[in-house]
Amino acid sequence: MSQQPRIAIDAMGGDEGVRVMIAGAALARHRHDGLRFTLFGDEAQIAVALENHPNLRAASDVVHAPNVVAATDKPSQAMRKSKDTSMGLAIQAVKAGKAGAAVSAGNTGALMAMAKLALRTMPGIDRPALAALLPTLGDNDVIMLDLGANTESDARNLVQFAVMGAAYARSVLDLERPRVRLLNIGTEDMKGTDEIRDAAAMLRAATSLPMQFDGFIEGDKISTGETDVVVTEGFAGNIALKTAEGTARFVTDVLRNAFTSSIRSKIGFLISKPAMHLLKHHLDPNNHNGAVFLGLNGVVVKSHGSANEKGVANAVHVAARLLEEDITRRIGEDLANIGALASNGNGTRGSNGAALPKEQPVK
Structure with missing residues (x-):
């Protein structure tokens, strides 16, 4: 694969959170050596997880996010605190052009609401x-x-x-x-x-x-x-x-x-x-x-919460x-x-x- 744009990872989403998200990104990095990542979430937890994946660590930046969107959060609740959550910051990276795509295993409704608000729908599309x-x-x-x-x-x-x-x-x-x-x-x-x-x-x-x-x-x-x-x-x-x-x-x-x-x-x-x-x-x-x-005016991918x-x-x-x-x-x-x-x-x-x-x- 040719040189790839950077992918933003919501490292805190999913049933098992950081461990599985980092391990999955590392596996993807082994498959596609050109991939680079920005990992959003608790900096300390991400650092521990990266110790087992030096190949991913060499291709990643880490951005600390003090908050997490919970599985029980309503979309309106998640959007109010989106600016300092791992999910919200990953989507904002796509909007700002700092990442080509965002991947999250978190709350589907919140992800949809945040992505639609930040990225907007494409011309000619009424609903994503x-x-x-x-x-x-x-x-x-x-x-x-x-x-x-x-x-x-x-x-x-x-x-x-x-x-x-x-x-x-x-x-x-x-x-x-x-x-x-x-x-x-x-x-x-x-x-x-x-x-x-x-x-x-x-x-x-x-x-x-x-x-x-x-x-x-x-x-x-x-x-x-x-x-x-x-x-x-x-x-x-x-x-x-x-x-x-x-x-x-x-x-x-x-x-x-x-x-x-x-x-x-x-x-x-x-x-x-x-x-x-x-x-x-x-x-x-x-x-x-x-x-x-x-x-949407950007790529957002939803991983299943229970994915390995x-x-x-x-x-x-x-x-x-x-x-x-x-x-x-x-x-x-x-x-x-x-x-x-x-x-x-x-x-x-x-x-x-x-x-x-x-x-x-x-x-």
Whole structure:
């Protein structure tokens, strides 16, 4: 990898805090020797953790942050004390151009609120969306958004999410024309809410965008590998994500109990051990860690709070890759195309025949 911009790390976030965040950054540094970091948090704790990672210490600056955003803090509480928290200072480093991206495993709501206030949304984006990679049975993972940043979204928001998700897929999955679908309760054109059907009409008309819109997809098909990007509003997206995570834990727990229930089962486990290791690797959330707030004037990556050092390293890798691929520029170019389509009045009619919203003023 070529010389990378500096990445700001909220060293205090996550269930285990400094130890795992520093170990994860160190692992990422071993993978990508050009990476440099600014570590925000309790200076004394960070210094102790860095003693075990001289390679990371040589590539890092440490900025003391006297406060931490707690997992129980409401976004409004976190924002009031953001100026001296590890999370707030990491985001401010991105805003000031002192870091190319910020990575945190802390409070998701607080991170979203701070990032949106500090970095603002891109021109042409009404609301940022939280996107993540999920495992599939196909050759590639699937990108899904929004996963909880917005509980309600109109047709225009869904189209913007599709544009951002496709740009993300081109960056991290190396796909020239990602296959995009809208999550719905059925695949027929008449199914779903007005917002979903209107968004589908706009995406079908936007043939100049570097994506392939394939209509609707139901929840049970998300992991089949039939699509590259699944678009939905945050309420349904977060439920779908948590359901998938719970199902993965259920399957592994059932198999573990089954293989330890008797001597014959234990022998069966020994025979099938390679397949079980493959299953465990496929379902391990650490291998897909690193959700991204797309649509901001800067890169912010959310690591899962329970991620181990491998998961944190993957989140750092996502941040580095998005900087390398200049994701903000890609999204901006695609939004310009969809804006031109709306200005020409092509394909901008909703399901009731009314014109869909024009571009909003730049924020």
